[in-house]
Amino acid sequence: MRILVVLSLLLACSGIAQAEKLRELASVGGVRQNQLVGYGLVVGLDGSGDQTTQTPFTVQSVINMLNNLGIQVPTGGNLQLKNVAAVTVTAKLPAFARQGQPLDITVSSxxxxxxxxxxxxxMTPLKGADGQIYAMAQGNLVVAGAGASAGGSSTQINQLATGRIPGGATVERVVPNGMNDSEFVQLELLETDFTTASRVVNAINGALGPVASALDGRVVQVRAPQDPNLRVTFLSRLENIDVTPATVGPKVIVNARTGSVVMNQAVTLDSCAISHGNLTITISAINSVSQPAPLSGGKTKAVQNADVQIDADKGPIVRLPKASSLKDVVRALNAVGATPQDLLAILQAMKAAGSLKAELEII
Incomplete structure (x- = not known):
């Protein structure tokens, strides 16, 4: 079986890193989105809402909503609601959002x-991590799925328990940011790397003068104009500076759940020999009936006998030559002829033996 290897980064054939825009390598400190969440009710469903006997919080929520609207619900009543569903509402509050700005929301049962x-x-309030209300949501849901059922049979397309409302929330509170409070702005690299941080500093100072310095392997401090308008123009020039990032180190990513193997072009192999076999255990249950002898007074009983067999396949020894390019590595691994699941164990053993010259990460 051929091994499917996905290249995480496809660069030039020579393997030399290419220049990238600074905005692709780093983000501006304090410029970020915030997560919002709320609890609400979806009404107007065609009998497909919550079964209130199993979700009492839905009934409680309806009663609280009616009380807030001035309608007193008699106590002790047994409300049977079929057109209401309790939902969570989530949204992302972008950086520099202002009051009145619409937000897309996701509604999930x-x-x-x-x-x-x-x-x-x-109408549902959306709160941030600090417990403050930052937006209000309301509107008609758009559900991409469809389904029908009758006589015990059903069919469904896509997901019916989740929907979206484009522009369904309105920002009510502004999140303060300190980007203009200091004479410096901080660039935060997406990946910690001292070489890349040093190259970012050199690229900025070469283009804008001696205004940048590295605080560590992830944060670069840049002196920027105090005037907000000039600072925006300065950051626009800053994020378009070309920077050549450090060469990616050899790395192999293994997904233990799906058997997928992802490696980059820096992976190499040293010579090694591999012998891999399969151990198969088969347990068979054989049902029979125990019949007593005539006039013995015994009873007929069912007897279950188990047959256990263990088969060990002899795996041939495969010698893998030294490989210095990704194409050679793929060809060598294909020569083993192992399944993707077998390859997980082989790669770990090769790493332990020192033959796999790469960082092995299992997700």
């Missing part, structure tokens, strides 16, 4: 509602 299709989200 947290009860046992069969579908949110055709529902309307009732």
């Amino acid at each position: 947290i009860g046992n509602a069969k579908s949110l299709r055709g529902g309307t989200l009732v």
Whole structure:
């Protein structure tokens, strides 16, 4: 079986890193999005809402909503609601968001509602990690899925318990940021690397003068104009500076759940020999009936006998030559003829033996 290897980074055939824009390598400190979450109700469902006997919090939420609207619900009543579903509402608050700005929201059922299709989200406050309300959400859901059921049979396309409302939330509170409070702005590299940080400093100072210095392998401090308008122009020039990042180190990523193997072009192999076999254990249950002798007074009983067999396949010894390019590595691994799951164990053993010259990461 051929091994499917995906290149994590496809550069020039010579393997030399190419220049990238600084905005692709780093972000400006303090310029970030924030996560918002809220709890609400979706109403107007066509009998596909929560089964209130199994989700009592839905009934409680409806009662609280009606009380807030001035409607008193008699205590002790047994509300049977089929057109209401309890949901969580999530959104991303972008950097520099202002009051009145619309946000896209995602609405997901947290009860046992069969579908949110055709529902309307009732006004729901969205809170940040500090517990403050930053947006209000409301609107009609757009659900991409569809489904139908009858007579015990059902069919469904895509997901029915999640929907979106484009522009369904409105920003009510501004998140302060300190980007203009200091004479410096900080660039935070997406990946910690001292070589890349040094090259970023040299590229900035070469283009804008001696304004940048590295604080560590991830943060670069840059002196910027105090005037907000000039600072925006300065950052625009800054993020478009070309920087050649450090060469990526050899790395192999193995997904233990799917058997996928991802490696970059820096992976190399030393000569080694591999012998890999398979151990198969088969357990068979043989059912029989024990019949007592006539006039013995015994009873007929069912007897289960287990047959256990163990087969060990003899794996041939395969010699892998030294490989200095990704193409040679792939060809050598294909020569083993192992399945993707077998390859996980082989790669770990090669790493332990010192033949695999790469960092091995299992996800």
